[in-house]
Amino acid sequence: MTTKHFKDQIIDLDDLDSSFPKEVIQRSGVNLNTCLHCLSCAGGCEFSNNMDFLPNQMIRMVQLGLKNKALSCSGIWFCVGCNTCSIQCPMGIDISTITDVLCQIALEKGIVVAEPHILKFHEEVLNSIKRYGRTHKLEIMFRYKLYKKDWFSDMGVGFKMLTKRKLDILPSKISEPEEIKKFFQKNRMDNYAGQ
Amino acid sequence: MPASKKIDLSYFPGCSLSTSAHENNLSLIEFSRKIGFNLIEIEDWNCCGSSSAHSINPGLAMDLIARNLFMAPSDRPLLVACPNCILRLRETHQHLANDETKRREYENLWNRPFNRNLKIIHFFEILEDIDLLTFSKNRLPGLQGLKFVPYYGCMLARPFTLRHEKNYHDIMEKALSSLGAISLSWPYKSRCCGTFLSVAKPDIITKVINKLVQGAVETGAECIITACAMCHLNLEVRCTLKNSIPTIHFSEILSLALGESEHHSWFQRHLVDPRPMLEAKGLI
Numbered sequence A: 001m002t003t004k005h006f007k008d009q010i011i012d013l014d015d016l017d018s019s020f021p022k023e024v025i026q027r028s029g030v031n032l033n034t035c036l037h038c039l040s041c042a043g044g045c046e047f048s049n050n051m052d053f054l055p056n057q058m059i060r061m062v063q064l065g066l067k068n069k070a071l072s073c074s075g076i077w078f079c080v081g082c083n084t085c086s087i088q089c090p091m092g093i094d095i096s097t098i099t100d101v102l103c104q105i106a107l108e109k110g111i112v113v114a115e116p117h118i119l120k121f122h123e124e125v126l127n128s129i130k131r132y133g134r135t136h137k138l139e140i141m142f143r144y145k146l147y148k149k150d151w152f153s154d155m156g157v158g159f160k161m162l163t164k165r166k167l168d169i170l171p172s173k174i175s176e177p178e179e180i181k182k183f184f185q186k187n188r189m190d191n192y193a194g195q
Numbered sequence B: 001m002p003a004s005k006k007i008d009l010s011y012f013p014g015c016s017l018s019t020s021a022h023e024n025n026l027s028l029i030e031f032s033r034k035i036g037f038n039l040i041e042i043e044d045w046n047c048c049g050s051s052s053a054h055s056i057n058p059g060l061a062m063d064l065i066a067r068n069l070f071m072a073p074s075d076r077p078l079l080v081a082c083p084n085c086i087l088r089l090r091e092t093h094q095h096l097a098n099d100e101t102k103r104r105e106y107e108n109l110w111n112r113p114f115n116r117n118l119k120i121i122h123f124f125e126i127l128e129d130i131d132l133l134t135f136s137k138n139r140l141p142g143l144q145g146l147k148f149v150p151y152y153g154c155m156l157a158r159p160f161t162l163r164h165e166k167n168y169h170d171i172m173e174k175a176l177s178s179l180g181a182i183s184l185s186w187p188y189k190s191r192c193c194g195t196f197l198s199v200a201k202p203d204i205i206t207k208v209i210n211k212l213v214q215g216a217v218e219t220g221a222e223c224i225i226t227a228c229a230m231c232h233l234n235l236e237v238r239c240t241l242k243n244s245i246p247t248i249h250f251s252e253i254l255s256l257a258l259g260e261s262e263h264h265s266w267f268q269r270h271l272v273d274p275r276p277m278l279e280a281k282g283l284i
Helices: A004-008 A020-028 A040-044 A055-064 A067-071 A084-088 A095-108 A116-132 A137-148 A155-163 A177-186 B014-020 B022-034 B050-056 B058-071 B083-098 B100-110 B123-127 B171-177 B202-218 B229-237 B250-257 B263-267 B275-280
Strands: B007-012 B037-041 B078-080 B120-122 B147-151 B223-226 B247-249
Touching: A020 A055, A020 A095, A040 A055, A040 A084, A055 A067, A055 A095, A067 A095, A084 A095, A095 B050, A116 A137, A116 A177, A116 B050, A137 B014, A155 B229, A177 B058, B014 B022, B014 B229, B022 B037, B022 B123, B022 B247, B022 B250, B022 B263, B050 B058, B050 B083, B058 B083, B058 B100, B078 B083, B078 B123, B083 B100, B083 B120, B120 B123, B123 B171, B147 B171, B147 B202, B171 B250, B202 B223, B202 B229, B223 B229, B223 B250, B229 B247, B247 B250, B250 B263, B263 B275
Parallel strands: B007 B037, B007 B078, B078 B120, B147 B223, B223 B247
Antiparallel strands: none
16 A cells, blocks of 8 residues: 555545445445444455555445446456455455446446456456357467467466466367357347457 | 275366366366265366356356256265355355245256255365275375475355355365375465466566465475465466475375375476475375
């Protein structure tokens, strides 16, 4: 955490949306109003140093109805759902479910995503599942690199993984990938195909 | 070795084990067979959606997981090897047990009843109440003197909805100590490895992983034992330390400890080959 956070924490009253806390609580099923802001979550999180706002600060933004700020912060994308924060929370708040719901609302509302690379990775994983019913790591990595137009970083790691056969060349597929494609259509995710 | 009849279990390997961590998959199947369990892969299983579907589209995640739940044979427990997949499978199973509308929807889709009593067990659970020494060659501890640190990653922390379910504290320490290995304590046994951030944020994950591995080296451990294929991959590919130590899958070391195993084909897939260390200790 650096001092820049404090400057960013000035509350702009024009940005308030009083229905936002209710929306997040309803969708997540998590009562985030019990948060004590004790920072246990941030202390346990391996990635809180890399977030623009700490987990309890994200909760605070939701409590106050700072919708745009909450939806455009990087922390919601950094959260990998390891649940460490939740088990360290004295009030048992399921924080990773909140960050997931914030990611989902951000995508639905077309908010500019703070961590586009992380989102792109998720999209490539889903593309792979849609194509094969299972993830094909080599293709996910290849397509992610194609998007980043960055062929040289991580070359050593990629080469080592290939020589140690940690990345299968061919995908493992299910017999009827059409079944899986229907799930994507049903959940309005078909636009992720073949991007 | 007791020559009793093997118990059949359905098996959900998940993408990591079946497409990249083959050595984890093969050693798990071999070890299970050695202690009397026959793992039968669910025919045509699909990806659980991983963190990606879970974060972005929970409806899609539920459809993907439900397909697996409805394909699992009803007459035997379902064993899951991946700590992430099992959380997703259990959460959805619990959700469907309590949500009649959703349950009906899937029952109509798959044209078969929802198996409310399906037992979804983690690989660790078949180790409970088993004396591993009875399965080892001449009942000798096969890991005598091996100093290790256990790495659970995030698998000891569970989502809030599963807070009342069984937990796995100390299973690796107990199992390996019973086979003669020496468990060392370190501060990082349940720190998150960063999972998928390894791709999008390699610099951040390299720092996290180097801290973990350095911590393990400082305890005097000869290896890190992992219970998750994702953790194993991140520990191997993101560590940039010169003095790194091998990372070994729990299933590999268990199978090796019980004698006669295919370990050479597994260990040659490791970035840090554990064989020189194991040879020096006289364990292979």
